[in-house]
Amino acid sequence: MLLSRVAERVYWQARYLERVENMARLLEVFSTLMLDLPPGTKLGWRTLVQITGSEIAFDGRYKQPTERNVIQFLLFENNGMSILDILSLARENARTTREIMPTEAFEEINNLYFYVRDRAAKTLTRGERHKMLDEVIAACQQIWGMLAGTMSRDEAYSFVRLGRGLERADMTTRIVDVGSGNMLPSLSSTEAQPVRVEPYENILWMNILRSQSAYQMYRQHVRNRISAVDVVKFLLQNNEFPRATAHNLTTLSKVLARLPNNTGVARQVNKTRQMVQRANVNRLLKRGLLRYIDKLQIEMAAIHQKIAETWFLPYK
Amino acid sequence: MRVNWKTYNPGNFFDEIISSPGYARKPARRLASYLHSLTHEKLQEKKTAAALAIKTMGISFTVYSDAGNIDREWPFDIIPRVIAEKEWNRTSKGLKQRLRALNLFINDIYNKQQVFKDKLLPKELILNSGNFREQCLGVQPKYKVWAHICGTDLVKDKDGKFYVLEDNLRVPSGVSYMLENRRVTKRVFPELFEDSYDVRPVTEYPAQLLETLNSISPRRLKSPEVVVLTPGIFNSAYFEHSYLAQRMGAELVEGGDLVVEREKVYMRTVAGLSQVDVIYRRIDDLFLDPSVFHKGSVLGVSGLFNAWLKGNVALANAPGAGVADDKVIYTYVPQIIKYYLDEDPIIPNVQSYLCVDPKQRQHVLQNLDKLVVKPANESGGYGMLIGPQASKKQLADFAARIKANPRNYMAQPLIALSTVPVLGDHKVEPRHVDLRPFVLQAKDSYVTAGGLTRVAMVKGSYVVNSSQGGGSKDTWIIGDD
Incomplete structure (x- = not known):
């Protein structure tokens, strides 16, 4: 029988690990994107700070959102939000669940932590950074594979899937945010040097898909040229693609069914899932996508609340 | 430069590998010549590989003073310590015997108290012990066993024989390092396991522990x-x-x-x-x-x-079991074995002087500068006097304390701990060691094959404690062939 305290740590371990992977994906796509976009656009590194919801912390430390500052902030600074810090949280949770999780997985997380720690300072140059981020993403994938290949489908594994699924559903909405809400207006609004948006919109969405390793699957699924509507629909509403928000919410429902006392959580997950499936993306893209995504993130925070109340809090 | 056993010099101490310059003891011969066959670079490579394995496996311990860094990697020396199976079998018997007697003693103290009636030791000695729990009087745990898990500290003196230095009956630790040391050594020296030695495995400990714990379930x-x-x-x-x-x-x-x-x-x-x-x-x-x-x-x-x-619910170890591991009770263990089992102790205690006895006290006071004096109810080396290293003032101060409260003190000669070779950055050098085997008892008894060898990594030092610069080694019990 799984202890409540252990369930909580396993859940957070999965969330942190997924967060690390997504942060690495975001940094990677952004670094590439900046090479493709024309000079004179206002699209800046600050966007990354906004997506990760860390504006206040960033502004408290830096005056300018330069590449160097933003990368330092999100990659290895000791601020509770950087990849290195989240990785150390994942490691700490892994260290305190060693009696439950496969030893090999702990060793991988441990190694990944040392790998990033020892290289972080060198990654201000793009070449090194690219290599390291690739390595981080690959290592995370390897850990997920290891867990899938070695853990019994018991309660502990259910909490791994809950943590990962919820974090992934949430992070995908943040990535959709990059394309829709934050960047396009700034792309087009440099008055001194007006830049035509269309040629770059394609590049932008393609990179967003790539950040989620979704480009290929998208291509098989959608035959048209890349468009905002299709990409947003794919990332939010597709039920087959494993990084799409809808797919992850469906997974949560399935996992929940195997856990005791699940009604409250299940209700909240269903509510959120319907909100995703019923969304009219065409209309939202014209107006209100930002607000819609904000609301969606609030619903997902409520899923976490329910999970905590149901399974974690009783031990306190 | 290769390992040169001719220049390896353990001085006046008993070295467990080398008997005289260039000559290895029988059980260690193959190990000594194998080490000699490796180049310096190869040895250092293996040392690095071990450090890396320890880091990856996350083998760590905590140092309280090390703020912000709560886990530290475990200091480990790659050269295994070798003990012949024949010697170990005898030692192992002695450890079981000792724990059996101690458990009967604890059970007696909390129940009939026959041992006081027969005047083996004064009742006050127990009642005043900081580890005596009066709340436990009248309790009889299953199999009358109170200490299910015991870590006994053994040392070898100049004569190369094992002596018991201390019994740890409360929450002895270190067994996981014993297990992990073996895992690391297998990664580093697979060829030694394959070709040269029949090393007794240690991996069964967790299963034995679980069996012991299962068996005491209410x-x-x-x-x-x-x-x-x-x-x-x-x-x-x-x-x-x-x-x-x-x-x-x-x-x-x-x-x-x-x-x-x-x-x-x-x-x-x-x-x-x-x-x-x-x-x-x-x-x-x-x-x-x-x-x-x-x-x-x-x-x-x-x-x-x-x-x-x-x-x-069963508790292992039972509350109150620690009453049998204070320093003054320790001096009585040989008599306790004789009294409860009617057997002679197989492993001797380190010679000890009880200050409460006038004759022994006289000896202690006259030889204070050669002895180690320990208080009865403290552990972890607190309140101890190490005579050979003490100042005149400290000696006088301790003499006064002993006279004022003789019952609270016992003394032992400073033991010349045996040495084993440790791989430094440039050469192999002798360092002092002790050994902590782990003993289990419920319905049956079990002793680990070897135990945790702790090494004082600093030249000449006797301090093997991990929080004070001590390290550890894999310990091999090897069959004679």
């Missing part, structure tokens, strides 16, 4: 609910707690995970409360239950002691 279940109770991640032995829980497939719980209802112990799980049968507790008696012992303890569980009294 409920007769096929698989009772066994948990390991830890003070949490900030404890220096946390790695070991989680390691043993994992290897046994037991839950690792903290005080907050447990609750007592209707004199039974439950743990809080995602599906509600679930009953616990056996608790392998890794917290001290006084923190077990705030309703009986330390009121402010947040590590323990309120009502736990009463659940144990009622026989609804």
Whole structure:
């Protein structure tokens, strides 16, 4: 029988690990994107700070959102939000669940932590950074594979899937945010040097898909040229693609069914899932996508609340 | 430069590998020539590989003073320590004998107290011990065993024989390092295991421990609910707690995970409360239950002691078992063995002088500068005098203390700990070691094959403690062939 305290740590371990992977994906796509976009656009590194919801912390430390500052902030600074810090949280949770999780997985997380720690300072140059981020993403994938290949489908594994699924559903909405809400207006609004948006919109969405390793699957699924509507629909509403928000919410429902006392959580997950499936993306893209995504993130925070109340809090 | 056994010089000490310059003892011959066959670079390579394996495997221990860095990698020397099986079998018998006698003694103290009536030792000695728990009077745990897990510290003196330095009957630690040391050595020296030596495996310990714990369950279940109770991640032995829980497939719980209802112990799980049968507790008696012992303890569980009294849960080791591991009681263990088992002790104690005895006290006071003086109820080296290293003032001060309260002190000669070779950056050098085997007892007894060898990594030092620069080694019990 799984202890409540252990369930909580396993859940957070999965969330942190997924967060690390997504942060690495975001940094990677952004670094590439900046090479493709024309000079004179206002699209800046600050966007990354906004997506990760860390504006206040960033502004408290830096005056300018330069590449160097933003990368330092999100990659290895000791601020509770950087990849290195989240990785150390994942490691700490892994260290305190060693009696439950496969030893090999702990060793991988441990190694990944040392790998990033020892290289972080060198990654201000793009070449090194690219290599390291690739390595981080690959290592995370390897850990997920290891867990899938070695853990019994018991309660502990259910909490791994809950943590990962919820974090992934949430992070995908943040990535959709990059394309829709934050960047396009700034792309087009440099008055001194007006830049035509269309040629770059394609590049932008393609990179967003790539950040989620979704480009290929998208291509098989959608035959048209890349468009905002299709990409947003794919990332939010597709039920087959494993990084799409809808797919992850469906997974949560399935996992929940195997856990005791699940009604409250299940209700909240269903509510959120319907909100995703019923969304009219065409209309939202014209107006209100930002607000819609904000609301969606609030619903997902409520899923976490329910999970905590149901399974974690009783031990306190 | 290769390892040169001719220039290796252990001085006046008993070295466990080299008997005289260039000559290895019989059980260590193949190891010595194997080490000699490796180039310096190859040896250093293996040392690096071991350090890397330790880092990857996350083998760590905690240093309290090391703020912000709560886990540190485990210092390890790659050259194994070799002990012949024949010698070990005898030692192992002696360890079982000792624990059997100690358990009978503890059970007697908390029940009939025949030992006082027969005047083997004065009753006050026990009643005044800081580890005596009067709340345990009248309790008889299953098989009359109180100390299920014991870590006995052994040392070799100049004569190359094992002596018992100390019995640890409360929450002895170190066994996980013994197991991990073997794992690392297998990665580093696979060829030695394959070709040269028949090394007795140590891996069965967690299974033996689980069997011991299962057997003391009050409920007769096929698989009772066994948990390991830890003070949490900030404890220096946390790695070991989680390691043993994992290897046994037991839950690792903290005080907050447990609750007592209707004199039974439950743990809080995602599906509600679930009953616990056996608790392998890794917290001290006084923190077990705030309703009986330390009121402010947040590590323990309120009502736990009463659940144990009622026989609804087993505690290993039982509360109060520590009464048999204070320094003055130690001096009586040979007589305790004789008294309860009518056998002669197989492993001798280190020669000890009880200050309460006028004749022995006289000897201690006259030879204070050659002796180590220990107080009865302290542990961890507190309040100790190391005569050969003390100043005149310290000696005079201690002499006064002994005269004022003779009952509280015992003295031993400073033991010339044996040495084994340790791989430094440039050459192999002798360092002092001790050995902590682990002994289990419930219905049957079990002793680990070897134990945890601790090494003083600093030249000439006798301090083997990991928090003070000590390291460890793999320990090989090898068959004669």
